[in-house]
Amino acid sequence: xxxxxxxTTSTQSRTLPLAFxxxxxxxxxxxxxxxxAEAVHNAGHDYRHSMAFPCH
Amino acid sequence: MNIFRNVVFVxxxxxxxxxxxxxxxxxxxxxxxxxxxxxxxxxxPAHDHAAPVATETAPAAPVEAHPHDEEGWAPADxxxxxxxxxxxxxxxxxxFGLLLVVASEFAGGITGWRxxxxxxxxxxxxxxxxxxxxxxxxxxxxxxxxxxARQVWWIATVAATGAGLWLVAFxxxxxxxxxxxxxxxxxxxxxxxxxxxHDSPIPPDLHHxxxxxxxxxxLVFWMxxxxxxxxxxxxxxRGLEAPQGSLA
Numbered sequence: 001x002x003x004x005x006x007x008t009t010s011t012q013s014r015t016l017p018l019a020f021x022x023x024x025x026x027x028x029x030x031x032x033x034x035x036x037a038e039a040v041h042n043a044g045h046d047y048r049h050s051m052a053f054p055c056h
Numbered sequence: 057m058n059i060f061r062n063v064v065f066v067x068x069x070x071x072x073x074x075x076x077x078x079x080x081x082x083x084x085x086x087x088x089x090x091x092x093x094x095x096x097x098x099x100x101p102a103h104d105h106a107a108p109v110a111t112e113t114a115p116a117a118p119v120e121a122h123p124h125d126e127e128g129w130a131p132a133d134x135x136x137x138x139x140x141x142x143x144x145x146x147x148x149x150x151x152f153g154l155l156l157v158v159a160s161e162f163a164g165g166i167t168g169w170r171x172x173x174x175x176x177x178x179x180x181x182x183x184x185x186x187x188x189x190x191x192x193x194x195x196x197x198x199x200x201x202x203x204x205a206r207q208v209w210w211i212a213t214v215a216a217t218g219a220g221l222w223l224v225a226f227x228x229x230x231x232x233x234x235x236x237x238x239x240x241x242x243x244x245x246x247x248x249x250x251x252x253x254h255d256s257p258i259p260p261d262l263h264h265x266x267x268x269x270x271x272x273x274x275l276v277f278w279m280x281x282x283x284x285x286x287x288x289x290x291x292x293x294r295g296l297e298a299p300q301g302s303l304a
Contacts, residue, residue, distance in 0.1 A: 013059075017060035017063070018059065018063065018158045018161055019158075021060055021063040021064060021067070021154050021157070022154065022158040022159075024151075024154055025150075025151045025152065025153070025154030025158065026155070027151075028151030028154070029152060032144050032147055033148060038128030038129070039128055039129045039130075041128075042128060042129065042131065043140040043143075043144065044140065044141075044144040046082070046086075046087050046090055046137065046141045047082075047140075047145055047148070048144075049086070049090050049194065049195065049196070049270075050082045050086040050087065050090070050141075050193075050273065051148070051184070051270070051274065052184060052187065052191070052192070052193040052194075052270050053210070054191060054194075054200070054203060054206035054207045054210050055203075056200075056203060
């Protein structure tokens, strides 16, 4: 999310854990929604179609 | 470390709730249409479900064959397939929840379920509505452009729309609001990758019903996710040391 670059009010101690949490979220969504691995695609097939991810 | 843990905790609870509910909705509204579309896919011997490069083997696949059994593991139809759909919904519910919580924390945090509905709608606009304008929800057996090109456009559109919406809402100046609005429009001027031909074995009525079902179930998912974040954040993460009483 681009929002991580718009931290104007928070302290450094707050930004870093939030950035890590955002990275974790991006990794999860990216893996389940975009992985080309056959097994991941097949397991998440109906999910990908239902959430309108580009699928095969 | 408290901040990270609390963000993950709130996102996990909200993602679990929203993921379970969306699975039930999909079971009734979207999955039956996917299964119906797969009958057209199986009836088309030339179509290769798994690989975009259509130089595979399999001359005339048997009509009864499952579309995924050419290669690789796939869950068995029925309960197992539904279970993996539920798992994907819950896991990505947590992933989307993380993104929603983090984005809202930078704006002071979601302070209740009603505010959560608003943030959820923003998530719907960014992750479903914007990419869906150029790449409407697809059914199996429908023609589509190169997978990687569509994935790149999808990700770029989501990033640009998210950044644009943020600038409009929190940019704080007219110039940034205009830049934000432009960011939301530009992906659609560039245009999503389209197939050479839209000729499809899928009846238009079936696809129409699917687009409607996907859009509405996505809307419910996101509003529920936002509301759940608002509820769990106020209930479980209250009183933590933080500027503006926010989660972190």
